[in-house]
Amino acid sequence: MTDDTHDPSAALPLSSDTILVRGGLTRSQHKETSEAIFLTSGFVYDSASEAEARFKGEAPGYLYGRYANPTNRMLEERLAAIDGAETCRLAASGMAAVTAALLAPLRAGDHVVAGKALFSSCRWVIETFMPRYGIEFTLVDSTDVEAWRAAIRPNTKTFFLESPSNPTLDVSDIAAVANLAKGCGARLIVDNIFASPILQRPFELGADVVVYSTTKHMDGSGRTLGGAILGSVAFMEEHIDPYLRHTGPAMSPFVAWNVLKGLETLSMRVERASASAARLADVIAAHPATNYVRYPHRADHPQYALASRQMKTGGTLLAFDLKGGKQAAFAFLDALQIVDISNNLGDSKSLATHPATTTHYSFAPEVQAELGVTAGLIRLSVGIEDSGDLVRDVEAALNAALR
Numbered sequence: 001m002t003d004d005t006h007d008p009s010a011a012l013p014l015s016s017d018t019i020l021v022r023g024g025l026t027r028s029q030h031k032e033t034s035e036a037i038f039l040t041s042g043f044v045y046d047s048a049s050e051a052e053a054r055f056k057g058e059a060p061g062y063l064y065g066r067y068a069n070p071t072n073r074m075l076e077e078r079l080a081a082i083d084g085a086e087t088c089r090l091a092a093s094g095m096a097a098v099t100a101a102l103l104a105p106l107r108a109g110d111h112v113v114a115g116k117a118l119f120s121s122c123r124w125v126i127e128t129f130m131p132r133y134g135i136e137f138t139l140v141d142s143t144d145v146e147a148w149r150a151a152i153r154p155n156t157k158t159f160f161l162e163s164p165s166n167p168t169l170d171v172s173d174i175a176a177v178a179n180l181a182k183g184c185g186a187r188l189i190v191d192n193i194f195a196s197p198i199l200q201r202p203f204e205l206g207a208d209v210v211v212y213s214t215t216k217h218m219d220g221s222g223r224t225l226g227g228a229i230l231g232s233v234a235f236m237e238e239h240i241d242p243y244l245r246h247t248g249p250a251m252s253p254f255v256a257w258n259v260l261k262g263l264e265t266l267s268m269r270v271e272r273a274s275a276s277a278a279r280l281a282d283v284i285a286a287h288p289a290t291n292y293v294r295y296p297h298r299a300d301h302p303q304y305a306l307a308s309r310q311m312k313t314g315g316t317l318l319a320f321d322l323k324g325g326k327q328a329a330f331a332f333l334d335a336l337q338i339v340d341i342s343n344n345l346g347d348s349k350s351l352a353t354h355p356a357t358t359t360h361y362s363f364a365p366e367v368q369a370e371l372g373v374t375a376g377l378i379r380l381s382v383g384i385e386d387s388g389d390l391v392r393d394v395e396a397a398l399n400a401a402l403r
């Protein structure tokens, strides 16, 4: 795009905290400090023959906003560098990214194995949407490696898992599932949204594709919707590029710019929120209103040993069950003074939700039960407010849940 392509990652091996701030940075002829937003849908050519050469792929340069944009390119390069992926493509939301990664490579007659505990829209895509086009699926307990093995069929093409999962924070053994996928020639796609690239590195554990909702920790300030797909150049060129170009779920350059700025503070935010989440998990576990807390780095988490190896901290999310069921859960939520009631997550603001009546409302009661979505379950996404303030707010709300 200009003659000043300054890619610091090419010069020195940089730590991820430096890449978060500088990866993919490309400056225009004005030498702006901050990444520029190129809010343009199209591009012009100096001559007809230049247009021809660009369309033939014989000259570098952009063609159309649905295919690529310089601001988006900076974000793609930064995200790929952070996760150690060959390349990255963006999409208009996390679900647009998940759907592209799942659907684009598959054909009628193919089979997908996925963890049962999934973000509800991911589950809809696998369970309701893809079967309309002849794609088969098996849902397994994602924490049970033997269940993944037993689900493999000759036509299994894709494994899909989310870890930690929504809302109960089950942790899957990514390396073991990746090994099974390799053994049967399937592709493992990991939804790494809950952990973020700061806490969990799926490619190092053998994943083939990683998907993100940039809406969550990456934007971090609750401003924009977006998604990203990371993987090999061959995967993108064969499957994802034609799908994204022709079906059109492009990310706005304005959104890409917000996410670039969000990434600059991602590791600070995730580390601070994780520290508060760990502290809150202990406070909530000790409170008489609670049955149990699920937090990946607490010793009472069912996959504690695995979570300790696989994730750098226990993450920014926790879930807990209140003894008084729905009534106690609502009393807790309504008593919060700082934490907001919201189904979003990964925000600088702490947010609490009651999955049974919101995010998991559409699931049949037996499915809710199977997923551990009890009437007293609260999911808390911990933000970056002062942790003492958060502890006081949550303790007071737990006291209200006891009454």
Ligand SMILES: *Cc1c(COP(=O)(O)O)cnc(C)c1O
Binding pocket: 093, 094, 095, 096, 098, 119, 122, 162, 166, 191, 193, 194, 212, 213, 214, 215, 216, 225, 226, 227, 345
């Ligand atoms: C939010 C989320 C998604 C979907 O992302 P959107 O940006 O809301 O479309 C998918 N998976 C998980 C685990 C999520 O938390």
